[in-house]
Amino acid sequence: MDNVTMADWPDTRQRARDMLDAFIPHAGAEYARNRGLDLGPGSHRHVSRLSPALRHRLVTERECIAAALDAHGQQAAKFIDEVFWRSYFKGWLEQRPQVWTDARPTALPDDRTLDAMRGRTGIDCFDAWVRELVATGYLHNHARMWFASIWIFTLRLDWRRGADFFLRHLLDGDAASNTLSWRWVAGLHSQGKSYRADPDNIARFTDGHFRPTGLASEAPPLSEGPPPPRIPLPRPAPLLPEMPAGLLITAEDCRPEDHAWPCPISGAATLAGSHLRSCEPVAPMVRAFEEAALADAARRHDGPVRTLHAGDPQVLVDWAADIGVRQIVTPYVPAGPMRDWLDDAAPTLDRAGIVLRQMRRDWDDLVWPHATAGYFKLKKNIPRILQAADLA
Ligand SMILES: Cc1cc2nc3c(=O)[nH]c(=O)nc-3n(C[C@H](O)[C@H](O)[C@H](O)COP(=O)(O)OP(=O)(O)OC[C@H]3O[C@@H](n4cnc5c(N)ncnc54)[C@H](O)[C@@H]3O)c2cc1C
Known part of the structure; x- marks a missing residue:
């Protein structure tokens, strides 16, 4: 396993883009044929390994799909389908956040x-x-x-x-x-x-690498109580265009420069939160990846960027006071540990008279409303979504 190092992972925008460009020639019929093959660490050449970059939005779903369509047209359907699974899951959980809490x-x-x-x-x-x-x-x-x-x-x-x-x-x-x-x-x-x-x-x-014995011969589906009811997709409150703001960058979206912020930006900060994923210690590699992705986002920002850690929510209040703002803006934070932390921080911000405003990507607004039931309901709408996203 010595042949896989952090340098192999796309923890900056440039690396993510290079990795996407290198993979795109293989994202057509070749991907459809071979993507199921798991040849072990260091040999995952039949898949893109872009998921850490997509998860941190160093590259976006739209960008991957656009590049695949451009190179392969309909031959990229399988790759596009897989990228849509990610958007589907994000939209589905957004409408049933209790499922995350219960997990x-x-x-x-x-x-x-x-x-x-x-x-x-x-x-x-x-x-x-x-x-x-x-x-x-x-x-x-x-x-x-x-x-x-x-x-x-x-x-x-x-x-x-x-x-x-x-x-x-x-x-x-x-x-x-x-x-x-x-x-x-x-x-x-x-x-x-x-x-x-x-x-x-x-x-x-696994190309014959493993042939396990003693695995369960049946997999009876687990059961639980009725699923929590679906809630309407949260609508982020509009940003206050007249009010100077602090730009907060989290690992949920490391490309804040894609957004057209309507208000003057007085300062920026990154907020590390990968430790929130679990009550147990999170692997050092995960924290290092987040740190690198956030540092890269900070380098792309024009101006100084403060480095914050999601611990005591007072850090947000102190930072906002230092740069003299009462509005914090951030790319949308979907259901998950960082959203939980921000929800917990809300009363502290309220007391200090600070508003937090989030901006959602057009892609999410286009795709998430279709993630109400099973994936295939969304899949039927892919041509329409691609058209609306100017990709067809
Ligand atoms: C038990 C389990 C846990 C998983 N946990 C995660 C997770 O925490 N984070 C995560 O990003 N993916 C998760 N996946 C989905 C999938 O396994 C990974 O996204 C994929 O293996 C990433 O490798 P890749 O980038 O080489 O994929 P590729 O095959 O190159 O696919 C391109 C992109 O499409 C998306 N994608 C592909 N397959 C899926 C899928 N089945 N579901 C959702 N998105 C997909 C990913 O963003 C991926 O980068 C999980 C799957 C299983 C079965």
Whole structure:
């Protein structure tokens, strides 16, 4: 695993763009044919590995889709579809944020769970994926599916703990894609449909590297109470154009320069929050990636940028006072740990007479309203969305 280092990951805008450009020639028929192959760490050449950049919005979904369409037209349909899964999950969770809250593990991990997290189950592929995840901060999509399925149906561990383990280690760890993918494997997202890790399928898509024995032969979908009702998509309150503002940059969107801020910007700050992903320690690689992505966003800002850490919310008040503003503006923060922190900070900001305003991307406004039910409802609307986004 020594051949995968932080330098391989797109933690700046330039690296993300270079990686996208290098992958685009492969994003057509070749991707559709080979994307399921997991050839192990250092050999994930059939997929883009852009997820950490997309998650931090060093590149955007729109940008990836535009580049793929430009190079391959309809041959890029599979790649485009996969990118839309991300937007779908974000929009779905936005309308059911309680699902994220309920996914937080409540009990401490027991010994069997700790063994699984240390890669000591005796199931060779599973233990290898633990090592890969911890060493590199990434797993191929197929490995994530097999891993989650073995965790839930063979090891019979709590899916919430597994999802939390992923969030602590994945560079692309995302409240929506991660929580909803774990729920999908468990049979809680598409209700009644779960995912069983099949040894032949694992052997085929790892090119014979693994052929595990002793996996659960059935995967009866988990059940829970009725899902929380869908709420209307939150509408961000409009920015106050006359009022000078402090620009807050979080890992939810490291390209604030894409937004047309209607108010004068008096200063900027980055706010690190990857430690909020879990009550347990988050991997140093995850924190380093966030730090690099935020530092890169700061370098692109014209003017000095303060470095803040999401601890005591008073840091926001003090920073706003230092730069003399009563408005803080930020690219939209979707459902997840940073949103939770900002919600908790709201009374402190209120008391100090500071308003926090968020600006959502046109892409999210176009796609998220379609994420009300299953993915296929959204998929039917992809041609219409692409047209509205000027991509068709
Ligand atoms: C249990 C489980 C947990 C997951 N947790 C996360 C997570 O925390 N963060 C995350 O970004 N993805 C998550 N995924 C989705 C998917 O595995 C990764 O996005 C993908 O493996 C990233 O690799 P890539 O960039 O090489 O993908 P590519 O195949 O090159 O796809 C291009 C982009 O499309 C998006 N994408 C592709 N597949 C999916 C998918 N199934 N769901 C959502 N978006 C997708 C990603 O942004 C990805 O970068 C999870 C999947 C499973 C099964």
